Amino acid sequence: MSPVDSAQDTDAPDRPAPDRPEDRLSIGAFARRTRLSAKALRLYDRQGLLTPAYVDESTGYRSYLPEQIEQARTVAMLRRLDMPLAEIAALVRLDGERAAEALAGYWARVEERHAGQRTLAGYLRARLSGRSTTLYGNFEVETVEVPGTPVLCETRHLFNEELPPWIDAAVGRLERAAEEVCGGVTGSPFVIYHAEVTEESDGPAEACVPVADLAAARAWVAAQGRGRDLTARTEPAHRLAYVRITKAQVAYPQIVAAFDAVEEWIAREGLAQAGPCREVYFTDWDAAGPEDDVCDVAYPVR
Structure with missing residues (x-):
């Protein structure tokens, strides 16, 4: 979807309506305030993670509001946890407590996967080194x-x-x-x-x-x-x-x-x-x- 095409969706329910045009931040200014690239912001818009407050119908220029900075930083931190974009999109639509529970559930799955991978890595190291063919040599059968x-x-x-x-x-x-x-x-x-x-x-x-x-x-x-x-x-x-x-x-x-x-x-x-x-x-x-x-x-x- 082009910037102009995206401008047609001005009635999206999750897009805040700016009260004062002078409060709007250009995508460049918003990128500097959130320490995100303009490319990342466009991606977040396409994925429904962070929708601009306003898109100019004639130019396609995106504008944001200062109160969106916190959401942008939250999305960026969730990405640093390797959370898939679809899960982030669902999480940011939740209220505070439910969002926290969703994050806890995601991280529990991550830890479970890492625990399994850690076990497998130890087993493979032993096999590749020739030290042992079993991970459970110290376990009592x-x-x-x-x-x-x-x-x-x-x-x-x-x-x-x-x-x-x-x-x-x-x-x-x-x-x-x-x-x-x-x-x-x-x-x-x-x-x-x-x-x-x-x-x-x-x-x-x-x-x-x-x-x-x-x-x-x-x-x-x-x-x-x-x-x-x-x-x-x-x-x-x-x-x-x-x-x-x-x-x-x-x-x-x-x-x-x-x-x-x-x-x-x-x-x-x-x-x-x-x-x-x-x-x-x-x-x-x-x-x-x-x-x-x-x-x-x-x-x-x-």
Whole structure:
């Protein structure tokens, strides 16, 4: 859109109407006051982040008001946090408290991503240097005896980018069914990987929720009809070797290092894998922070 074209939108609701033309600041003067370039101001206008107070219909010249300086500086500081322009556009339309909450939510996501990247960088440094093939060499692998457990399950073929939302949705569906018709949830949900889930391999993966009433679970599965990839069965008793990881470490591909650690421990102990690998989610995912323990990466062993 040209400056002249943009001048036609003089009725935009977020554009302040100047009371006194003598108060208007040219784009050059406004740029100096806000320490932003004219190019940046034009970009912010196009993105709806900071609309000029006035655009001359004949020349296309932009003018701003002194009270817009604070908003301009806020937008500039948000950009220094690498906040995407679309998120900034939404944030600056909020009132003070809601804007602060939006910023807190954005920064929590940034910290979670950085925590995962920090973990992955450490793992890659160790691999590239040849010092170690696992990030978890100093973590103690533990074992636990797991009794036979009735479970309600959903299986899906999917790639790694589809995995996190599917786990959340599938576990939610299964837990609701367990509470409503299967006597309740009796243990931590877990996900079994019957084959690799990567950018190129689609599993399948199986989400499982322990339930109290296996017969009721089977009846519920039968009532859902065919084609839903739902089952109700008893997970056999087994010994589980596992390592506990944080929420940040769950992200792919750094979680692969945790599986490597358990596999290496099993080989060192002279044990054998007795089933496919799995992840056991034992706490409230949404309430956990990046450094909180949330998951056991595990293999059944014999």
